[in-house]
Amino acid sequence: MQLQNSSSKPSEDLSKNHLQDDNMIVENSPAEAIQTWLVTKLSKQLSLNAKTIDVREPLTRYGLDSIDAVTLVGDLEDWLGCELPSTLLWDYPTIEKSAEYLVKEFDVSAAVSPVASSNVKDAGSDKTEKVEASSKSSGWGGLWNRISGS
């Protein structure tokens, strides 16, 4: 992990898919939206040029090892707002196959619809219950989404 400044921008601007906001992606199909999300994520977190990522190649080809792949499922869960098998990217090891599987088996509409809500669907709301010694970090809302690219 390079501890970079958050202001550093992804080096690649995806020409094909315009990312208006993390959760506002205009795509031809849900599967393509998921593919775009995965390509963007990988290019950012493996320091790759997005144009060089082939959705039909195994993810391991790009240096994503087995434990990284499990972690990436966590990011996918946050974005799609549903619980996924932790071994999803082991069992569907290309971007194309995993996107196809997700569209077929899960309701991904909330995240990939043209007018996406900025709130990721979750077990609850974004509001953290206040206790007497409430944490300063509580209730970040969409801050995480804005800075983590998910």
Added chain:
Amino acid sequence: MHQLKQYWVAEALEKDLGDPTQPESVMSFKSVMELDEREEFPEKDVEWLYNWNLHHYHIPVEYGGELKSYEEFVAFVRVLSRRDLTTSITFSTLFWSGLVWMAGTHEQKQKLAKFIKDKHGAMCLAYSERAHGSDLVGSDVQATKVPGGYLLNGEKWPINRATISGISVVLAKTDDSGGARSLSLFVVDKSEIDPAGYSNLPKIKTLGIRGSDMSGIRFDNCFVPEEMRLGQEGAGLELGLKGFHLTRTLCAAFSLGSADTALRTVLKFALGRKLYGKTVFDIPHPRTTLVEAFLDILVCDCVTIAGARSFHVAPEQSSVSSIFVKYFVPTAVEKVVQNLSVILGARFYLREGHDEGIFQKVVRDNAIISVFDGSTVVNLHALILQLRQMAKYRAKRNAATYEKLRSRLESRFSLEAPLPPCERAKFELFSRGCDDVLQGLEISLEHLYGLKTDASVDAEVLQKLITLTSTVLEELDAQDEFLASSGFEYGHDQSPESFELAKKYCTLHAAAACVHMWVYNRKILGGFFAKGEWLAICLNRLLMTFRPSSGIIPSIYIENVAQELLKLDRENKMFSIVPLQLAQAQSPEEKTHAASELQLQA
């Protein structure tokens, strides 16, 4: 017997083994040192443990065994480990039966239970290879599909108990294309395969645990029937990693046993040796070193017990709960042993004297624990990958998740709360952002504020606990903020700064575990534990690395801990938040300590 039933097995085993300082006891320091000098496998001691039926406590109740809780399990492994890590580590390869309890078919489970109970069977875990230590996916041992089963080819090395065990749990490649689904696990019963198909590699000479069967196993076109495969083909890595969750936590019991002996041996020396007209214990620096070693053990205790209970209460968090224990406890105990060695001076290096030279054996044996089942670096790396998600989840806590968390915290930390059976099938490769211990810190802080009206709690101590716990929370918030504003990359080239962040998270986690342990067990454990002075010192020590603050701890607190240390030693009790009665060679009345006057530092 201790009031907590889950410690009865450990106490009974302790009593039957006898005082290790007495040469006639089973696993006495004298006999384990002799075996170590001869580098001899502790066959008789292992057989004694089987005859005692300790192996039954590795088999779940539903398969005819006695394994009820991992808290109980950790306690008896600690009892063994304080005598001899060679025997403890040898016997404890039975840990690996956990893989079968987790993923085996009903028939496989029944068969394994029978093998352990009727044949006094044991297993080894054959993951590691000469060219691949932590890189499991890189395994070269092949399992080629043939009618009715597989042909195994290749070599596993170095493997504990590879030769002196009836079953080898082998991780092998079943798919040449590589990747996370290319491995499968096989529970290979040597009595059911052609002896020509496998051979054992010679015993390896090691620095510590010298009597261990540290060797290897080689397969040459060895046919293993399909029913020896554990889980689906391709499930090897997933099961292998989940198995580590279990054993990483249990490794802490090895460390805690070592720590107890290291402290007891050095304390005995410090109380008996006179320098400048007083005992070594009466000299401030060594006295403080001994007290701090005791406090560090108490912290490790809280972390370990919370981790062991977590398997029952929050199995979904196994991936991180095991890291907290496996990173923190062995490294902390290594430091404890090193600090204590200073008091012994040149004597720490002697293979004789001071309980048969057991201290140097502890130094050598203990040094391998942090490497077992995923080294310190492997564990920290795995934690780095999950830190962001934990910070995210923490920011999103809400009333509903909070209430569930509150209930889990109580089940996990209240030592009187009954533990549900461990649902091993719920172990997960990642925690989905959950870490109850740190994410529930506000719950215990709130509880501390609530104690302000409780007359049974010393107001000054309570105020210090509130201040220190609030500091832990501030540090956690700051770390979360930092993670939120940092970039992240996958891969093996994680920066040194990331490792430091992960270490800090583990330290904060340890602090939170101590706070919860006190909050939920004040009335249960009572006395010294309930007073909370030890907790204030421990929190201050844990925070010292990033929040140096002198003057917050009055010297009387340290002195009261010193008196507790002496009391436990005098009464022959375990140095622990659950101070079990240890085997006695003589009554406490017969033991006398060198008089140790209260030495208050102004």
